[in-house]
Amino acid sequence: MLEIKDLTVSVEDKIILNNFSLKINQGEVHAIMGPNGSGKSTLSNVLCGKDNYKIKKGEIIFKEKNIFELSIDERAKLGLFLAFQYPVELPGVSITPFLKTAINSKLKSLGKKEIDSLEFAKKVREASEYLGISKEMLKRSVNEGFSGGEKKRYEVLQMTLLNPDLTILDETDSGLDIDALKTVSKGVNRLKRKDNSIVVITHYQRLLDYIIPDFVHILVAGKIVRSGDKNLALELEKKGYENII
Numbered sequence: 001m002l003e004i005k006d007l008t009v010s011v012e013d014k015i016i017l018n019n020f021s022l023k024i025n026q027g028e029v030h031a032i033m034g035p036n037g038s039g040k041s042t043l044s045n046v047l048c049g050k051d052n053y054k055i056k057k058g059e060i061i062f063k064e065k066n067i068f069e070l071s072i073d074e075r076a077k078l079g080l081f082l083a084f085q086y087p088v089e090l091p092g093v094s095i096t097p098f099l100k101t102a103i104n105s106k107l108k109s110l111g112k113k114e115i116d117s118l119e120f121a122k123k124v125r126e127a128s129e130y131l132g133i134s135k136e137m138l139k140r141s142v143n144e145g146f147s148g149g150e151k152k153r154y155e156v157l158q159m160t161l162l163n164p165d166l167t168i169l170d171e172t173d174s175g176l177d178i179d180a181l182k183t184v185s186k187g188v189n190r191l192k193r194k195d196n197s198i199v200v201i202t203h204y205q206r207l208l209d210y211i212i213p214d215f216v217h218i219l220v221a222g223k224i225v226r227s228g229d230k231n232l233a234l235e236l237e238k239k240g241y242e243n244i245i
């Protein structure tokens with residue numbers, strides 16, 4: 001699904017990702033943990049094609065394509081989805097038409113016919129009920145004035161409707177209350193398939209009780225310093241970074 005080889009990325013002459021390598025196969029869930037500023041969001045941003053980053057070395061192959069040759073839009077159409085750590089507010093952009101355009105644009109790129117309005121309404125209703133998003137919220141502009149937790153639910157609603165092959169969830173658990181954490185995790189879990197992959201970036205082991213990872217990686221100063229299974233997250237929670245690295 002995804003292979004990152006020896007990726008070195010800098011911002012304003014500061015190296016943020018340093019010879020970073022990671023391979024993710026279909027059907028796998030990977031968790032990335034790491035101290036503040038270790039480069040987790042930078043990694044997600046580089047994957048999705050946000051500019052301002054200087055790629056100094058390395059390559060990223062997604063579904064057998066070199067990602068650096070693709071625009072943000074092309075990456076999304078190919079099946080890459082990033083749930084932002086800080087979702088962007090889009091005042092004046094209403095949720096429902098925005099979601100419909102996003103779905104149709106993806107379907108079109110796959111050579112499929114557009115979703116009809118009834119089917120779309122049904123999908124949105126079903127997914128929002130599941131994620132605890134009210135009808136009133138769906139009438140608003142994308143993320144405008146949403147609470148922290150509402151923004152995270154909305155990210156997972158987008159994920160549900162776009163049904164990506166590779167999803168990166170950047171601290172989707174931050175800002176969620178205890179019940180919402182369960183709801184949103186369930187929402188993510190039901191999108192798991194044998195042929196898609198998920199990367200969860202998180203600071204807390206607790207999320208990994210719900211979204212159970214096959215692999216856990218610890219990122220420090222732009223490099224994976226340890227990888228293991230879900231027990232590594234438990235060990236990290238007990239011992240802290242200093243003692244585990």
Ligand SMILES: Nc1ncnc2c1ncn2[C@@H]1O[C@H](COP(=O)(O)OP(=O)(O)OP(=O)(O)O)[C@@H](O)[C@H]1O
Pocket residue numbers: 011012016034035036037038039040041042043052085
């Ligand atoms: N545009 C920028 N200009 C200067 N420094 C930047 C820029 N973008 C990122 N950085 C720096 O890169 C480092 C990594 O940032 P990043 O957001 O990837 O960390 P993170 O691991 O996601 O941290 P957190 O856990 O706090 O979300 C930080 O030191 C950050 O200040």
Ligand SMILES: [Mg+2]
Pocket residue numbers: 040041042085170
């Ligand atoms: Mg971050």
